[in-house]
Amino acid sequence: MIPAIINQGGGKWAFENLAYILSESLWVDIQEDFGDLNYILCVDNDEINKIASFIPIDSIKIAADKRKIEERFNAFGVPRPRTIIPSNAKEIEAILSENDQLKWILKYPTGCGAINHRFIENVSQIPKGWPKPFLLQEFIELQRPEVYRLYCVDGEIFGFNARRFKDKNIKNPWVAHAQGAIYEYGESPDKEAVEVATKALISTGLYYSFGIVDLLKSQDKKWYALEVGTDGIYNYVDRDIENETLINEINERLAKAFWKRIGSPPWGINWKYRNQKYSTNLLDSGCASIDIKDGRS
Ligand SMILES: Nc1ncnc2c1ncn2[C@@H]1O[C@H](COP(=O)(O)OP(=O)(O)O)[C@@H](O)[C@H]1O
Ligand SMILES: [Mg+2]
Known part of the structure; x- marks a missing residue:
């Protein structure tokens, strides 16, 4: 070979x-x-x-599109923030008005580095030419914005880190290295975090090769998978x-x-x-x- x-x-x-x-x-x-x-x-x-x-090429393609990730997370019951894939503005309007106690994000489905995501309260805020179907996600409010990551190679999860802005006063909700957040080490994942990550990686077909999972820990200490990532093509x-x-x-x-x-x-x-x-x-x-x-x- x-x-x-x-x-x-x-x-x-x-x-x-x-x-x-x-x-x-x-x-x-x-x-x-x-x-x-x-x-x-x-x-x-x-x-x-x-x-x-x-x-797997399929998994590379799934990881590159948050809508495809959502389909898999949904099919496998992966704990995640409430996520909806509306096909048009009318559907978004209905979702926003039925759930007006929640804060919603309109996510750019194929981006990375937290570029382009935005809060949405009204369909008039949808930018022209936004990719369809849309991806709407409930915003999980955190005291200090942070996102955790676990790594997985060949069915083994390892390498826990957290990304945060060094300056505690920065309230930018979009935490990404590309936005200036830094990686921090020293914390350990609990069992639930590892379980959520495992499910997320299995659902997207990355568990047996290579993938990462980004996780949020809500204020009531529940773990949610945000997305998976891997190497290749995109x-x-x-x-x-x-x-x-x-x-x-x-x-x-x-x-x-x-x-x-x-x-x-x-x-x-x-x-x-x-x-x-x-x-x-x-x-x-x-x-x-x-x-x-x-x-x-
Ligand atoms: N549902 C959410 N609730 C709270 N924060 C979120 C949510 N979705 C994304 N974020 C924040 O935005 C950042 C980027 O979002 P993410 O879905 O990971 O897209 P990207 O591909 O741009 O990294 C995350 O690291 C997190 O800090
Ligand atoms: Mg991310």
């Missing part, structure tokens, strides 16, 4: 650093041609569904996470999981990076922002 990291086509610049990191940790070369097992980054291929991908999981131990753990776990499907790994007994010259300075902020053109998802 020939393994390959695939990074090709017009958008490949956005994945170049990650491709390099992966080639060093997986001991696999970056190629234009598909192998027998592929770690897909940027790809320009209509036949993509037929390619043997470490992360986006990638942020590696600029201010924690070298966790970065190394992600890389080692990915390498072992990838080679489990191929055969004996090339690094010998203990995993290490292929070249000593590997440097985590390469890590950049993880929102590839490959803007998904309508229809591409």
Whole structure:
């Protein structure tokens, strides 16, 4: 079996650093041609569904569209903020008037980095050209805006962190690294958080390869899955996470999981990076922002 990291086509610049990191940790070369097992980054291929991908292509597509995530979360009963997918403004109007005690967000369905989400009280606030169907979600009010993340490789959940704005006075409800929030470590997930994350990853088909789950903890201590994320095509999981131990753990776990499907790994007994010259300075902020053109998802 020939393994390959695939990074090709017009958008490949956005994945170049990650491709390099992966080639060093997986001991696999970056190629234009598909192998027998592929770690897909940027790809320009209509036949993509037929390619043997470490992360299922379907799951990559689901993770890139919050409406698809909602369909899966709904089908599997994943605890999440109340979410509705209205097909037109009239339906939104009805939802807003029937549930006017709730605060609603109109979410940009294919974005990342908390760009474009907005509160909505009235259908006149829907911007022109907004992607349809819409995605409406109940806003979970928090004392201090924060979002938690769990990582998963090959059916094992690990690596808990929280993102918050360093300045406690910042009340921006959209917490994202891209908005200036920083990763914080030291807390541990409780059983319920891990259960919600596991369900979210199983529902979206990411549990057995690689995915993350973003979670909110409500003021009454309930855990909700916000979304899942993974690497490939449209986006990638942020590696600029201010924690070298966790970065190394992600890389080692990915390498072992990838080679489990191929055969004996090339690094010998203990995993290490292929070249000593590997440097985590390469890590950049993880929102590839490959803007998904309508229809591409
Ligand atoms: N339903 C919600 N209730 C409270 N805060 C939310 C909710 N949805 C999103 N947020 C906040 O907005 C941020 C970005 O939303 P998210 O759904 O993760 O989209 P993105 O793909 O832009 O990261 C989250 O990290 C969280 O801080
Ligand atoms: Mg997010």
